[in-house]
Amino acid sequence: MTIAPLSADKLRRDCDASRFDFESTDDLQDLNDVIGQERALEAIHFGATIDQDGYNLFVLGPPGTGKHTTVAGILEAKAAKEAPPSDWVYLNNFETPHRPIALCLPRGRGHALQTEIRHLTDELRTAVPAAFESEDYRNRRQVLVDAARERHDGAFEALRKKAEEKRIALVRTPLGFGFAPIKDDAVMEPQEFNALPAEERKRIETEIEALQTELEAVVKRIPTWAMEQRDALRDLNREVTALTIDQPINKLRERFVDIPGIQQHLEAVREDLLDNVHMLLQIEHASEENPSAEGPRNRHLVNGFKRYEINLMVSGECLEGAPVIFEDNPTLQNLIGRVEHISEMGALITDFTLIKAGALHRANGGYLILDVRKVLSQPFAWEALKRTLKAGKIRIEAPGQMLSLISTVSLEPADIPLKAKVILCGEPFFYYLLGIYDPEFPTLFKVAADFDDSMARDEDGELLFARLLATMVRREGLRPLEASAVARVIEHSARMAQDAEKLSVDLRTVVDLLKETDFFAGTAGVRKSKSVHVQKAIDAQIHRADRLRDRSYEAIQRGFVLLETEGAAVGQINGLSVLQLGSFAFGRPSRITARVRLGAGKVVDIEREVELGGPVHSKGVLILSSYLAGHFAIDQPLSLSASLVFEQSYGGVEGDSASSAELYALLSALAQVPLNQGLAVTGSVNQNGQVQAIGGVNEKIEGFFDICKQRGLTGDQGVMIPAVNQKHLMLRQDVVDAVAEGRFAVYPVETIEQGIELLTGMDAGTRDADGTFPEGSVNRLVENRLLAFATARRRFGQAHKDCGEQEARNGHS
Amino acid sequence: MATPDLGDQQIGRFRRVLVVLDSTAANDEVLGTAATIASAEACELTGLFIEDQDLLRLAALPFAHEVQLARAITRRLEPELVRQDLRALASQARVAIAKHAALHRLTWSFQEVHGRTDEQILLAANAGDIIAMTRRVGPLASFTHVSGQARTIAARAPGPLLLTGELQAARRGTTVLPYDASLTADRMLGLASNLASARGEPLEIILLGETARGIKDFEERIRSATGRVQVPPLRLLVPRDRAIAVRRLCELDRGLLMLPADISYFESAQIGQIIEKARVPIVLQTEKEA
Structure with a gap:
């Protein structure tokens, strides 16, 4: 039953270039479809289209199989036919500033609102001071101030005069007032007072006591007067401000009348302006005069006009369709957004304008592609992604805040509803590991698109592969491949697949080979790459990597092994x-x-x-x-x-x-x-x-x-x-x-x-x-x-047993 | 009208600004304005803290009480208590003047005196001093009529008197001088020009009566008065009549008013009215002291 060795033709399945009906890849059309991945493509289309919770995609496959490119291509084509997303803005919450308000606006209106609000504040910067500089306002204000002063000073002056009639002076003391008898326009000396008759002293003391009681009553009224004056001035300021701001704010109301939530915000803006615009302008004015003082801080922070600004988080204005975002660095903050801080006098402070969008915000209404390895290797990113997908809304939370590591002032921005597909790309073992160890994973990523690492090598397969090579060559700007070179790449691809009947779809490695082939063809000065250049590239790749193989074989040849x-x-x-x-x-x-x-x-x-x-x-x-x-x-x-x-x-x-x-x-x-x-x-x-x-x-x-x-x-x-x-x-x-x-x-x-x-x-x-x-x-x-071993063992066992019994008998006798 | 040759007399004629600081004054406001003037005139800033005798006498009376403004309560006054308060106030005043002097890079000094406020001011003031004080100085000052006391001190002081206070918060604005070509007005012209230049604000000259006709080149007159080539932005105003001029001055609510206290164009009551009404710091000067 001697076995015959394999004939040479069984050891390698050559690709017959003469079968090709093209001379070079120049003659081939681009291949826009993905080859050999029908199952994965079907899953991607299904996952991207189904509109149900948890139907996010996990695209698994070996590296270099074009997962990212394929998914991105399919999604971009699909997203281009879908509606662009709405705009999202964060607004100041005037009641609870640490909880900024999120507002959704129709596409492109966020930028318009932002611009209009900027124009409003710019206008107010000019119009409000003009109103407060007007003669009418100044006169009315002066009337109030004078009236208050007259009431204040008049009350004291009346008391002073009343005392003066009784030869008693109202004396200012370091902390208030006192009464003393006077003589020759000066306070009477104590010795003189003591020399007065007792009845006179008694009379003076009694009168002073009465005056003191009156003075106390006047002093007690001072806070009320001050409050009344403040209220009157506040009312005047609100009235003058209202005259200035109502018209531009009403214009804004009309322009954005169709947007829910904006009317309430504009009303809040109006109320805040009425109370604070005068003060804000004074702060700005002071900061311009004295830049080193508190001015710059106020100008840039939320206690200045900045509080009225619109923080445009995301806008679909420039998009033609739904967004397809690939986040290459999916840190927690790059995913869910962040609240930035600025240093002020050694303290970290923030406001709603420092809220920055994350990839989930940008992908809202569309698709987000992530590399699962990177997501898993970033602290908190995976948990945050799951939490967001589960809740269906984006909550911005800093890790320091989550762990209570920092106590600086921060924000709790309102959640933004999320409507996006998340596509994770990665190697298969991530998919299986997550499936085993994370119970939430199967509920959130219900669709798996499994990329194969090889495709069938039949006649059609070889031709499709040739077109794929032609596409790659053109996309990378390389020399065209002659048919023989295409055949050699196909053979190498089969070798990569470790199967004469398969072709590897490790596209990254194939592209690398094409680039290196192009290099050798360039060195040879030819216009088209030939099979010899492909072989040179393969040999060079091996030669660059085979130092250890050589050492290993050398050890055998030299007899060490x-x-x-x-x-x-x-x-x-x-x-x-x-x-x-x-x-x-x-x-x-x-x-x-x-x-x-x-x-x-x-x-x-x-x-x-x-x-x-x-x-x-x-x-x-x-x-x-x-x-x-x-x-x-x-x-x-x-x-x-x-x-x-x-x-x-x-x-x-x-x-x-x-x-x-x-x-x-x-x-x-x-x-x-x-x-x-x-x-x-x-x-x-x-x-x-x-x-x-x-x-x-x-x-x-x-x-x-x-x-x-x-x-x-x-x-x-x-x-x-x-x-x-x-x-x-x-x-x-x-x-x-x-x-x-x-x-x-x-x-x-x-x-x-x-x-x-x-x-x-x-x-x-x-x-x-x-x-x-x-x-x-x-x-x-x-x-x-x-059998001999078995017999020997049996014999050995018997001899051992006999020896044992004899010894036992000897011992017994 | 000929241009008076005042150059030599004007340049550097002020030796110091004497700031009256007492227990009742709005010290910080007066210090701020005084320091600006001292800086413009490149002279010393001197603080004069007066322990008024009337206050100490009050404290020594057997029934003396104080109604406190902040808390509306009445407490018994003792001489030692008042002295403690005064010492604390003097200490604060010293710190405040040091701060203002440092801010304007001025040399400064500080004196503490005891006696009646009016008298101590005049005793401390020398030729070449500008006295700076609040509108209501001393413990017995009136609440509503400040002009009498101010004009009295101005009349007896050897130099100009700056009146300011909490209601005359130093809002930047034009330096205004009602000008009647009197010797006092001419003397004040140099100071007004220097102050306007130092504050970086225009100088407004209100030409009173017939003055406008006699003056051809006011800038030259200012140069002559200050001895400096540079003149602040100048605005000349000719009021139609006296009432308009008074109203203009009474309505001032920013800047600085330079007021010749014995200006003949106005009646005495009108000068009093201006001092009472104007809501800006006022520099008063009489011819006698010039």
Whole structure:
């Protein structure tokens, strides 16, 4: 049952450029559709269209598959047909300034309102002072001031005169007034007063007491007078202000009469202006005269005219359709907006004009695209995004505020209702992890658009891919590709997909290859890139990345790492593994050895014992143990102790692709039959001895080929691969050539029996009618050895038992 | 009318501004205006804090009480209590004058005296002093008629008298001088021009009576009075009659009024009326002292 090696044409599926009906990509039309992602596209269209809560999108797929570009393209096309969003503004809340009011305006009206309010305040800056400078106002004000002064001074003067008539003076003291008798226009000296007759002194004291009572009454009325004067002045100021502001405010009311909420705000503005405009103008005037004083602060802060401004958060004015926003840096504040502060005299202060919009504000009424990795890596961003989507409104909250870390004055802006689709893009494991660990995730992102990493490589597929290349070349401004170059890129894409029947849609890598191809074509001075330039670009990419591969192979060639590529050895085989270093992967042959002896039926995986083997590798070893137990001497206890090891492996070993090689080594060690060292083996095995598919088959074959080639190909060398992996073969041209010339071979193996025959050159052996393997077969040798182990073990066990009984008897007697 | 040759007499003729600070005065307002004038005239600022004898006598009377304005309560007055208050006020006044002097980069001094306010002002004032005081100075001053006391002090003072106070809050504006070509008016012209220049405001000359006819080049007259080439923006006004001139001056509510106190164009009662009504700081001067 000798297996034939694969013919050269099975090792690589070339792309036949002669099939193409174009000479270069110049002849191809742009491809506007996304290829190979029908399932994902359907999901995106569904998710973007369905108008239900929680139907946000998660676009998952490997990096470089064009998730962002595709989603953005679809959404932009869809959004262009949708209505632009409304404007949102924040307004000062005159009653509770720390809670600014959010107001929605029809598209474009926010800017108009902002401008009108600015014009209003500018107008007031001129009109109000003019009104307060008018002769009419000044006269009326003076009348009030004079009246108040006259009332105040008149009351005191009347008291002074009344006292004067009684020869008593009203004396100003540091804190108020007192009464004293006078003589010669001066206060009487105490000695003189004491010299007066007692009745006279009594009279004076009595009169002074009465005057003091009157004075107290006058003084008590002063606060009332002051209040009355303030009220009168306030009323006058309001009246004069109203005359000035009512007309422009009424104009504004008329202009925005259709907007709910604006009338109340304009009324609040009017009321505030009536009470404060005079004071605000005085502050501005003072600040102009003395810029170093409080002026600048007042001019720029909400206690100046700024309080009437409109903070236009978002406007749909410049949009033709619904917004599609991609937030590249989704920090908490970039998502939900922020309240900025400014430093004033060492303190941080803020007002409603310092509220800044976040991506959710900008995307309101449209679509927001986010990279899930970035969202998850930003503190609080994920929680805030979920909270916003769940609540359906945007609440601006600073992290410091949420954690009560800062005590500075801040704002609680009113929430803004959110009507937007959020699209998260990321690698699949984020989607699955979130699904497992975040119970809210499935309720908020109900639609998954799953991007494939490859597409079918059939005739149509190749042609579509060619058009995709043409589109990329034109978009990137590169030289056109000749048909042969297109074919070479397609072949490389199949190699990237690790499948001769698939094409990788890792567009980022393909674009990079096209750019580098263009570079080499440019260096060669040609107008169109040829296949040779594509190959140069591929070779250069590999050469830039393969330093470690070279070092690894050098170690083998120089004998530091022991590896035979000729001859035969018992219990020793060449396994193959793949090392992935960044984007570059290469195959590395390793020696696997097996040792057996009498034991309790245990196969020791040395890698596992020293914790260098992963669970999948251990699983493979356990399976091969089971294969042994199930195939040989099944009516006897398995009485061997075997050990398996990857020689000179100092890193971890994972995967089960070496399990067939380990089994061959074990069989060889049991049967004491040497294995051909010119062959390397890859493939996992099941309990029935079937050889199963593995990954990285191309790299593994090429890895062993390179070692053999460096030592000189003998024609007896080759690689055994699982037969099912044939479809994945996209080997390098030099390997294909060597096979074609009979200098190297690739064997498709389906069962362990096939493999052991190749490796030993002996018949594997099948049980005959009475259940025994034929004499001289590998399996017979294996079974005999295992039976011998079992017998030896039984004998050993009996002898041990007899010895024990004798000792017991001796002891008893 | 010939231009008087006053240049040498005018330039640097003021030695200091003597600011009267007492327990009843609106010290800060008067200090602010006084410091501006001292700065314009490049002279010293001197604070004169008067412990008025009438106040101390009141405190020594056996039944003396004080009705406090802020709280409308009556407390017993003791001499020591009043002295304490006065010491505190004097200390505050000293700090205030230092602050204003520093602001205007002036040399300054401070005196504390004891006696009757009017007398102490005149005793402290020397030739070359501008006296600055509130409209109601001293503990016995009238509430409604301030012009009498002011004119008395102005008549006896060796130099100009600046009257100001809380109702004459220093709102910037034109410096106004009613001009009748008298010697006093000419003397005040230099000071008015300097003050207008220092304040960066125009100078308004109200040409009284026949004065307008006799004057051809007022700017030259000012240059002669100040000894300086630069003249502030000048505005000449010729009122139709005396009543209009009085009304104009009574209605002043910003700037500074330079008023020759014995100006013959106005009747004495009209001068009193202007002093009572005008709501701006007033500089009074009489010919006798010039």
